[in-house]
Amino acid sequence: xxxxxxxxxxxxxxxxxxxxxxxxMSQVAREANVAVGxxxxxxxxxxxxxxxxxxxxxxxxxxxxxxxxxxxxxxxQYEAMWLNLYNYFIGNPLAFQFVEFIGVxxxxxxxxxxxxxxxxxxxxxxxxxxxxxxxLRDAPLRLVLQYAYGNVVSAVWLKTKGELDMEGxxxxxxxxxxxxCIKNQR
Amino acid sequence: xxxxxxxxxxxxxxxxxxxxxxxxMSQVAREANVAVGxxxxxxxxxxxxxxxxxxxxxxxxxxxxxxxxxxxxxxxQYEAMWLNLYNYFIGNPLAFQFVEFIGVxxxxxxxxxxxxxxxxxxxxxxxxxxxxxxxLRDAPLRLVLQYAYGNVVSAVWLKTKGELDMEGxxxxxxxxxxxxCIKNQR
DNA sequence: TTTGCTACCGAATAATCGTTCAGTTTCTGA
DNA sequence: TCAGAAACTGAACGATTATTCGGTAGCAAA
Numbered sequence: 508x509x510x511x512x513x514x515x516x517x518x519x520x521x522x523x524x525x526x527x528x529x530x531x532m533s534q535v536a537r538e539a540n541v542a543v544g545x546x547x548x549x550x551x552x553x554x555x556x557x558x559x560x561x562x563x564x565x566x567x568x569x570x571x572x573x574x575x576x577x578x579x580x581x582x583x584q585y586e587a588m589w590l591n592l593y594n595y596f597i598g599n600p601l602a603f604q605f606v607e608f609i610g611v612x613x614x615x616x617x618x619x620x621x622x623x624x625x626x627x628x629x630x631x632x633x634x635x636x637x638x639x640x641x642x643l644r645d646a647p648l649r650l651v652l653q654y655a656y657g658n659v660v661s662a663v664w665l666k667t668k669g670e671l672d673m674e675g676x677x678x679x680x681x682x683x684x685x686x687x688c689i690k691n692q693r
Numbered sequence: 694x695x696x697x698x699x700x701x702x703x704x705x706x707x708x709x710x711x712x713x714x715x716x717x718m719s720q721v722a723r724e725a726n727v728a729v730g731x732x733x734x735x736x737x738x739x740x741x742x743x744x745x746x747x748x749x750x751x752x753x754x755x756x757x758x759x760x761x762x763x764x765x766x767x768x769x770q771y772e773a774m775w776l777n778l779y780n781y782f783i784g785n786p787l788a789f790q791f792v793e794f795i796g797v798x799x800x801x802x803x804x805x806x807x808x809x810x811x812x813x814x815x816x817x818x819x820x821x822x823x824x825x826x827x828x829l830r831d832a833p834l835r836l837v838l839q840y841a842y843g844n845v846v847s848a849v850w851l852k853t854k855g856e857l858d859m860e861g862x863x864x865x866x867x868x869x870x871x872x873x874c875i876k877n878q879r
Numbered sequence: 880t881t882t883g884c885t886a887c888c889g890a891a892t893a894a895t896c897g898t899t900c901a902g903t904t905t906c907t908g909a
Numbered sequence: 910t911c912a913g914a915a916a917c918t919g920a921a922c923g924a925t926t927a928t929t930c931g932g933t934a935g936c937a938a939a
Contacts, residue, residue, distance in 0.1 A: 524799065526712075526713070526714060526799065527712070528712060528713075528715050529714050608794065611794065613710065613711060613712065613715075614712065644866070644870070646866045646870065647857055647863060647866070649851060649856050649857055650848075650851060650857060650863065650866060650867060650870070653847040653851055654844060654847050654867075654870055654871075654874075656847075657843045657844065657846065657847035658843065658874075660843065661836075661839040661840050661842075661843035662839075665835060665836060665839055670835050671833055671835055671836060677836065680830070680832045680836060681836060681840075684830070684832065684836070684840055684874050684875065685874070687876075687878060688840075688844075688870050688871070688874035689870065690873075692873060
């Protein structure tokens with residue numbers, strides 16, 4: 508792994524453990540086995556590393572969400588998306604903690620955040636069609652999106668904090684609850 | 694308002710705006726109109742102020758949640774609790790942002806967090822009975838609690854970020870979605 | 880009036896921070 | 910083989926930090 512990658516990964520690890528301002532460049536340099544000066548060879552400043560991590564994580568967010576969806580059945584598709592995001596977070600706990608606690612203002616500027624919207628257009632369309640076709644309840648799109656996302660986050664929390672195993676039935680229930688939350692209650 | 698209160702309030706304001714480590718004691722002293730030394734007369738160190746804020750916010754959490762509940766009707770009671778927490782967060786945006794971003798590890802230690810569990814016993818019992826009496830779905834208590842809480846947080850987010858007005862219908866829908874999420878689907 | 884205590888002050892301290900830069904090593908193409 | 914570019918180094922710098930501490934002001938009991 509090249510030094511730039513090592514710097515990014517080390518910064519990510521330390522930052523979710525200690526917080527941005529509690530993570531000195533000297534420590535990043537030491538644990539990444541590079542000199543402090545090397546960091547400034549690849550990055551303008553500390554904040555730029557944080558922004559690069561942010562962009563890296565959101566890069567293929569849309570792709571992750573929409574991967575391997577079943578061809579039909581809106582509910583089945585939603586459940587697959589839910590699991591996609593859940594598994595991504597469980598498999599990348601650093602990414603999860605980063606977007607939850609570091610990837611927010613005032614650490615990340617609004618300009619940097621706004622750029623990520625692009626990656627979510629297909630997800631937006633999916634939910635928009637769901638509302639139009641009466642698969643989903645007649646609610647503001649933004650509300651549906653936020654609840655759906657929030658439910659995944661809740662589930663990931665319980666799993667990562669070890670409060671629930673989230674195996675088998677627990678996971679099935681978590682998905683079912685999320686679906687009942689947003690589905691069209693006919 | 695006495696100086697100790699002023700120090701706490703000022704620290705709370707600055708900390709949700711800038712983050713803990715980006716908020717120097719000198720600034721707290723200046724904006725609270727006290728000397729730096731005075732802060733250390735009332736508090737052992739910076740972290741103790743943060744912990745005091747944390748305890749202050751969670752102190753009457755249980756009380757806020759259970760206030761003015763209707764006498765009967767499980768669903769009505771839940772909706773009242775939901776609104777209680779929602780209104781508390783909307784009315785105290787500083788408290789909301791604090792518990793979401795500052796009131797978590799590694800800033801707040803696990804010992805300090807664990808002490809707050811006491812305030813939630815009545816809430817726990819409410820949900821526990823809801824599951825037993827089949828008002829709520831047959832799911833792990835922790836899962837129901839986390840989803841219910843997460844839904845309020847999602848709604849508060851949308852409101853505070855100005856993405857939804859959350860007046861009238863929006864709010865009704867948000868509560869309905871949350872209820873459909875946890876209710877017993879017979 | 881004296882004594883002791885609490886509230887309060889802010890310059891001084893020691894540690895630590897992000898960043899710079901002069902210099903060395905390594906790589907690359909001619 | 911060699912020159913120029915790119916990668917890399919870490920001591921040094923100036924700024925900022927949390928905390929300390931010697932001292933002042935006000936008050937209440939003796």
